Amino acid sequence: MITFLGSSPYNAPAIYSLIAHAEFNLGIWYPEGGLISVSNGLAKLAEDCGAVIKLNSEVLKINCKDSKAVSVTTNKEIIPADAIIANSEYSFTEMNLLDEQHRTYDKNYWEKKTYSPSSLLFYVGLNKKLKTVIHHNLYLDEESDWEGHFDSLYKNKRWPENPMFYLSVTSYSDKTVAPKENENLVFLIPIAPGIEDTPEVREHYFNNLIDRFEKINGESIRDHIVVKHSYAINDFVRDYGAFKGNSFGMAHTLFQTANFRPDIRSKKVKNFFLYRLHDTTGNRYTAFYCICRSSC
Numbered sequence: 001m002i003t004f005l006g007s008s009p010y011n012a013p014a015i016y017s018l019i020a021h022a023e024f025n026l027g028i029w030y031p032e033g034g035l036i037s038v039s040n041g042l043a044k045l046a047e048d049c050g051a052v053i054k055l056n057s058e059v060l061k062i063n064c065k066d067s068k069a070v071s072v073t074t075n076k077e078i079i080p081a082d083a084i085i086a087n088s089e090y091s092f093t094e095m096n097l098l099d100e101q102h103r104t105y106d107k108n109y110w111e112k113k114t115y116s117p118s119s120l121l122f123y124v125g126l127n128k129k130l131k132t133v134i135h136h137n138l139y140l141d142e143e144s145d146w147e148g149h150f151d152s153l154y155k156n157k158r159w160p161e162n163p164m165f166y167l168s169v170t171s172y173s174d175k176t177v178a179p180k181e182n183e184n185l186v187f188l189i190p191i192a193p194g195i196e197d198t199p200e201v202r203e204h205y206f207n208n209l210i211d212r213f214e215k216i217n218g219e220s221i222r223d224h225i226v227v228k229h230s231y232a233i234n235d236f237v238r239d240y241g242a243f244k245g246n247s248f249g250m251a252h253t254l255f256q257t258a259n260f261r262p263d264i265r266s267k268k269v270k271n272f273f274l275y276r277l278h279d280t281t282g283n284r285y286t287a288f289y290c291i292c293r294s295s296c
């Protein structure tokens with residue numbers, strides 16, 4: 001529930017148990033090469049249809065005239081537009097890319113919302129194969145403090161003492177994501193957005209994860225690490241403009257579900273649309289792909 005909805009199971013609306021039904025009873029598909037393969041497929045389809053994709057360009061401003069969006073200023077050029085869809089984080093787009101008179105919501109609005117957790121992620125490459133893992137591994141072991149961890153995420157925001165964690169081993173299912181006889185791991189600890197993120201804290205939790213993995217799984221990995229890269233709050237802010245470094249947008253509480261979420265269409269600028277994790281569609285890839293499908 002945490003990563004799927006950004007909500008605590010203590011107050012997530014029951015309707016979201018549909019997600020568990022879809023995933024456990026209807027099954028999950030995995031694209032070879034990881035989710036980037038789907039993005040690459042969509043990009044190719046768009047280009048085949050005549051779209052021009054400009055990468056490595058930072059959008060600095062959405063320019064509006066008479067309540068209409070007219071162009072986009074990037075760090076390289078100004079691109080005129082008939083309509084604009086922004087996929088940077090909703091709150092970031094409104095507060096940083098639009099002039100004040102064109103914003104539907106103010107800073108106060110965003111401050112009052114309940115946000116999904118952020119994540120402390122470790123991308124780890126091993127030069128050995130593991131015998132005790134599968135593709136998805138959840139660690140809700142006796143050392144993890146279930147209630148304390150949720151309290152640290154939503155009520156008394158702090159680093160958790162004994163966190164639950166998730167381990168994804170995509171190389172378990174996909175030979176293309178790691179060299180032969182190597183393993184590709186991603187560890188994830190949900191953490192509260194907005195707390196202090198330092199290299200020392202990250203290292204503390206990395207050691208905690210490795211110790212617990214080795215104890216629970218009975219396999220040594222520390223001496224087999226050939227790649228290690230961390231990603232957390234500061235990175236979500238830098239790369240996504242994510243509010244307080246959250247990972248999954250606004251939490252799906254009852255009053256932040258469906259029509260209670262911000263509208264995908266700007267109320268102030270006629271031909272301007274905002275999408276990413278906060279809007280009525282909700283977060284997750286599925287929302288994005290459904291939008292792609294319904295727009296085709």
Ligand SMILES: Cc1cc2nc3c(=O)[nH]c(=O)nc-3n(C[C@H](O)[C@H](O)[C@H](O)COP(=O)(O)OP(=O)(O)OC[C@H]3O[C@@H](n4cnc5c(N)ncnc54)[C@H](O)[C@@H]3O)c2cc1C
Nearest residue numbers: 057058059087088089119239240247276283284285286288
């Ligand atoms: C750790 C983690 C695990 C997840 N697990 C799942 C899962 O299991 N299942 C699931 O369905 N969903 C999952 N999600 C959610 C899923 O990743 C998102 O819902 C999805 O990626 C959103 O897609 P998007 O295209 O809207 O936004 P994004 O993929 O975030 O793309 C937005 C893009 O905009 C770019 N950008 C931002 N600002 C600017 C700017 N000013 N100028 C130019 N470009 C800019 C960013 O660099 C980024 O490339 C997970 C998310 C995280 C972080």
